[in-house]
Amino acid sequence: xxTIDLLEAHAVVxxxxxxxxxxxxxxxxxxxxxxxxEMRGIASHGxxxxxxxxxxxxxxxxxxxxxxRHEWRSPGFLFVDGERGLGPVVAQAAIDALLERASTQxxxxxxxxxxNHIGMLGFYADRVAEADRCLIAFSTxxxxxxxxxGRRAMIGTNPIAIGLPTGxxxxxxxxxxxxVSMGEVHDHANRGAPIPLGWAVDGAGNPTTxxxxxxxxxIAPFGQAKGYALGLAFELLVTSLAGAAIGRDVKGTLxxxxxxxxxxxxxxxxxxxxxxxxxxxxLRAEAPADGFEExxxxxxxxxELRQRAITEGVQIADVTWNILRDxxxxxxxxx
Amino acid sequence: xxTIDLLEAHAVVxxxxxxxxxxxxxxxxxxxxxxxxEMRGIASHGxxxxxxxxxxxxxxxxxxxxxxRHEWRSPGFLFVDGERGLGPVVAQAAIDALLERASTQxxxxxxxxxxNHIGMLGFYADRVAEADRCLIAFSTxxxxxxxxxGRRAMIGTNPIAIGLPTGxxxxxxxxxxxxVSMGEVHDHANRGAPIPLGWAVDGAGNPTTxxxxxxxxxIAPFGQAKGYALGLAFELLVTSLAGAAIGRDVKGTLxxxxxxxxxxxxxxxxxxxxxxxxxxxxLRAEAPADGFEExxxxxxxxxELRQRAITEGVQIADVTWNILRDxxxxxxxxx
Numbered sequence: 050x051x052t053i054d055l056l057e058a059h060a061v062v063x064x065x066x067x068x069x070x071x072x073x074x075x076x077x078x079x080x081x082x083x084x085x086x087e088m089r090g091i092a093s094h095g096x097x098x099x100x101x102x103x104x105x106x107x108x109x110x111x112x113x114x115x116x117x118r119h120e121w122r123s124p125g126f127l128f129v130d131g132e133r134g135l136g137p138v139v140a141q142a143a144i145d146a147l148l149e150r151a152s153t154q155x156x157x158x159x160x161x162x163x164x165n166h167i168g169m170l171g172f173y174a175d176r177v178a179e180a181d182r183c184l185i186a187f188s189t190x191x192x193x194x195x196x197x198x199g200r201r202a203m204i205g206t207n208p209i210a211i212g213l214p215t216g217x218x219x220x221x222x223x224x225x226x227x228x229v230s231m232g233e234v235h236d237h238a239n240r241g242a243p244i245p246l247g248w249a250v251d252g253a254g255n256p257t258t259x260x261x262x263x264x265x266x267x268i269a270p271f272g273q274a275k276g277y278a279l280g281l282a283f284e285l286l287v288t289s290l291a292g293a294a295i296g297r298d299v300k301g302t303l304x305x306x307x308x309x310x311x312x313x314x315x316x317x318x319x320x321x322x323x324x325x326x327x328x329x330x331x332l333r334a335e336a337p338a339d340g341f342e343e344x345x346x347x348x349x350x351x352x353e354l355r356q357r358a359i360t361e362g363v364q365i366a367d368v369t370w371n372i373l374r375d376x377x378x379x380x381x382x383x384x
Numbered sequence: 385x386x387t388i389d390l391l392e393a394h395a396v397v398x399x400x401x402x403x404x405x406x407x408x409x410x411x412x413x414x415x416x417x418x419x420x421x422e423m424r425g426i427a428s429h430g431x432x433x434x435x436x437x438x439x440x441x442x443x444x445x446x447x448x449x450x451x452x453r454h455e456w457r458s459p460g461f462l463f464v465d466g467e468r469g470l471g472p473v474v475a476q477a478a479i480d481a482l483l484e485r486a487s488t489q490x491x492x493x494x495x496x497x498x499x500n501h502i503g504m505l506g507f508y509a510d511r512v513a514e515a516d517r518c519l520i521a522f523s524t525x526x527x528x529x530x531x532x533x534g535r536r537a538m539i540g541t542n543p544i545a546i547g548l549p550t551g552x553x554x555x556x557x558x559x560x561x562x563x564v565s566m567g568e569v570h571d572h573a574n575r576g577a578p579i580p581l582g583w584a585v586d587g588a589g590n591p592t593t594x595x596x597x598x599x600x601x602x603i604a605p606f607g608q609a610k611g612y613a614l615g616l617a618f619e620l621l622v623t624s625l626a627g628a629a630i631g632r633d634v635k636g637t638l639x640x641x642x643x644x645x646x647x648x649x650x651x652x653x654x655x656x657x658x659x660x661x662x663x664x665x666x667l668r669a670e671a672p673a674d675g676f677e678e679x680x681x682x683x684x685x686x687x688e689l690r691q692r693a694i695t696e697g698v699q700i701a702d703v704t705w706n707i708l709r710d711x712x713x714x715x716x717x718x719x
Contacts (some may be wrong), residue, residue, distance in 0.1 A: 156492070157460070197680075221618070224610045272608075275607065276606075276610075282548075288592065290653070320495075322625060326629045341533035347609075
């Protein structure tokens with residue numbers, strides 16, 4: 050896996066996005082989102098998503114220009130028609146509006162429909178926490194997860210992220226309600242490696258350790274019935290507020306030709322907070338269990354990896370880096 | 385386990401609460417909360433909690449009269465000083481204020497400090513959903529759960545509940561972020577039964593199947609690192625908004641003499657929602673996996689059990705029922 054200087058890698062991605070007709074400010078946001086995931090070691094939400102984004106723009110199911118149409122349905126409730134915009138562009142425009150509104154209202158919510166994949170939710174949660182506010186973020190996806198006790202994918206991976214200031218830097222956690230991402234299953238399949246029992250069922254709904262079979266099946270919810278209940282509740286809440294598609298009707302988060310019809314939900318809280326950094330210090334000082342080196346704080350390993358990538362360069366899978374350079378080369382030739 | 389007529393059981397509890405000086409409207413709410421859990425089969429949050437509530441009133445750490453002091457810090461943000469009030473009384477007063485405020489604001493939040501145990505969060509979520517609004521509810525507790533990779537209880541069981549209308553009745557889910565409740569561990573210990581590996585660690589922080597040893601140890605977060613991240617995020621969010629105690633400093637949710645210093649958080653959303661009942665019907669119609677009779681919707685089994693208890697009587701553990709009748713007898717004698 051080559052380590053690429055961050056500015057060099059940025060230049061390649063900027064070239065690809067400019068060639069796809071993405072205005073510079075929007076390109077910077079889309080790029081920063083993808084790099085943020087890549088640098089934190091979440092490659093499934095990183096640069097490998099870029100070719101699909103370019104295809105979606107070319108196919109007319111992603112509009113690189115719009116920031117979405119905002120409609121304040123109540124003083125604290127913003128409905129956003131994403132107008133097929135790029136996920137991070139529409140999301141950040143909504144969050145900017147929420148930050149301003151929450152400064153007077155105390156809390157403000159945005160429900161987003163008709164927007165493209167918004168990537169790693171933790172990106173937004175971290176930024177809002179850096180700005181000394183709280184963010185609770187939700188998003189839905191295509192059905193990839195089986196109900197606990199079921200056989201078929203019926204529910205999205207439906208992540209939640211929470212960011213808040215601690216009095217000494219941000220706290221951020223971000224987790225899907227599936228036990229693992231479908232990207233992880235694909236990665237095992239590509240390497241010919243088995244997956245642990247409990248991760249997924251095959252196309253007939255039976256537990257499997259065969260990653261190839263799991264690709265045609267469904268991923269398990271995390272934590273059995275509890276994770277199923279959470280993922281389902283998030284899907285119902287986010288979808289019914291946005292009037293978006295649900296369950297197996299959701300499309301456009303993985304392919305390059307369907308209009309994205311999932312939904313996102315952001316809650317911004319703007320209040321004086323009592324500092325909780327000392328408690329995180331207490332957790333760090335706890336004796337680790339057997340098999341663990343330390344008690345970790347969610348989000349901090351990713352932050353360390355990101356810092357290292359900024360100074361030492363970012364590790365990008367060969368196949369991804371080659372595709373990106375080819376895409377940039379095509380753009381350079383065609384422009 | 386005797387099955388008691390609901391009205392007879394109500395009368396016994398009403399007598400106990402009246403004897404403890406709880407005004408009738410407050411007693412009704414506290415009673416309904418405890419019965420709701422008992423009837424849904426969640427005995428750990430049911431009537432066995434009543435003797436402790438009575439003791440707390442007698443000890444001056446629970447005030448049966450107050451509904452809490454409300455301070456709107458922003459148009460959408462309510463801070464509640466619970467003034468040591470009974471948990472459900474303070475919680476319901478806050479939710480009533482949120483329901484009214486959210487009808488114009490779209491969303492409203494209440495952060496509650498200095499209130500007693502609010503019981504099963506699903507009670508409130510179900511009621512708000514019945515009123516065609518959404519509720520997201522959080523609460524913290526004394527440290528009972530170890531961080532993933534840790535050895536000691538550092539974090540509360542920190543439940544979340546979500547209630548929302550579906551277009552055909554309420555949806556409600558309610559789950560702790562621990563793999564199991566400490567009540568369940570105590571129940572195993574009392575029966576001399578072992579607990580499954582993975583539920584808890586002993587006092588030295590080592591995995592154990594000995595329920596007695598687990599009582600002196602800590603419960604595991606559900607879903608390993610993911611449940612730890614969620615439980616920690618909830619504790620930081622709820623606590624820092626309320627300025628309440630955190631981690632091992634939290635007291636008064638299990639004992640009868642310490643002032644309760646945990647916190648609660650309610651988010652009420654009032655918006656037109658697209659119906660999602662059809663999706664729940666799809667889930668119910670899914671083929672069940674091996675070992676399952678059906679695909680279940682969270683909250684529905686409890687609702688069925690409650691309905692049955694209303695018509696056929698409520699099952700109450702002998703020991704609990706005897707204690708309640710003794711308490712009611714003492715009240716009758718002393719009054």
